[in-house]
Amino acid sequence: xxxxxxxxIHPLDPSIYDAALDPEVLSFMKSLTGIQDNGELxxxxxxxxxxxxxxxxxxxxxxxHFLNRKISSHVSYQQVLKLGRERKGALLLEMGCCLGMEIxxxxxxxxxxxxxxxxxxxxxxxxxxxxxxxxxxxxxPATFLAGDALDPDFLSPLPGNSESQECLDxxxxxxxxxxxVSISPLTGKPSVSTAWECRFWLPHGECREGxx
Numbered sequence: 001x002x003x004x005x006x007x008x009i010h011p012l013d014p015s016i017y018d019a020a021l022d023p024e025v026l027s028f029m030k031s032l033t034g035i036q037d038n039g040e041l042x043x044x045x046x047x048x049x050x051x052x053x054x055x056x057x058x059x060x061x062x063x064x065h066f067l068n069r070k071i072s073s074h075v076s077y078q079q080v081l082k083l084g085r086e087r088k089g090a091l092l093l094e095m096g097c098c099l100g101m102e103i104x105x106x107x108x109x110x111x112x113x114x115x116x117x118x119x120x121x122x123x124x125x126x127x128x129x130x131x132x133x134x135x136x137x138x139x140x141p142a143t144f145l146a147g148d149a150l151d152p153d154f155l156s157p158l159p160g161n162s163e164s165q166e167c168l169d170x171x172x173x174x175x176x177x178x179x180x181v182s183i184s185p186l187t188g189k190p191s192v193s194t195a196w197e198c199r200f201w202l203p204h205g206e207c208r209e210g211x212x
Contacts, residue, residue: 009057014046020064021045028069032104032133048132052099055124060098071102072109084111091170093117093179095149100129103142116142117170117179119149143170156180 021029026041035041045067053061060066071077083090084106092111094103097118107113118126126144130136147154155176168178 010062012046012050012053012062016064017042017046020067025067025069028105028108029067032108034134045132048099048128051131052125052128055122055128058098066098067101069101069105072105080106081110084115089115089168091115091117091179093119093176095119095176097129097144098125099132100126100142104129104133104140107140107142113140113142115170117145117173118142119145119147119176121148122146143173145173145176147175149176 026038029041029045030036033041033044035044045064049061049064049066052066071080074080080092084092092103092106092115094100094117097103097120100118103111103116103118107116120126123144123146126146130140133140145154149155152158153175159180170179173179
């Protein structure tokens with residue numbers, strides 16, 4: 001995993017908060033956190049932002065972009081939710097999940113949390129996600145895997161085993177390699193800093209490719 005950059009780290013600017021949270025995102029955060037007071041919610045979000053930024057100062061954290069919910073505007077989003085409702089064992093994987101806003105949206109809209117897998121370089125981001133949304137591993141039982149998608153030990157470029165994965169226990173995963181024959185890419189966006197930015201996967205053969 002990468003060390004913190006040696007270049008100048010821009011200080012956090014709380015003044016961008018109001019512009020970063022549109023009314024829809026604000027309402028969503030209130031519904032998930034249970035915090036209804038605007039001032040209290042702002043203080044809560046900025047506190048988690050500060051802690052996450054100390055782990056690694058990604059611009060998406062500094063600019064509050066981790067609160068964006070792009071998945072719901074994707075052309076295949078309703079198909080994702082339909083698969084989650086109707087197909088037994090359907091999986092949703094987000095690579096480069098940061099604090100997990102996108103998968104929280106999918107779970108809130110009906111995709112079973114137990115069938116969601118999130119991955120990022122730093123476990124602390126996932127832990128701060130629980131802090132941000134006021135959940136626990138029990139109340140939000142998605143699986144998290146810390147790892148670098150450019151590390152072949154974590155995600156090999158070689159083809160996966162074609163044997164059936166119907167009995168795959170995702171809670172026991174330590175790498176993404178066992179998932180390669182179970183899921184297909186919906187969209188990917190290469191990122192120098194986090195290997196892959198917001199990449200969602202679905203059951204093999206059941207998705208459309210696109211970008212958002």
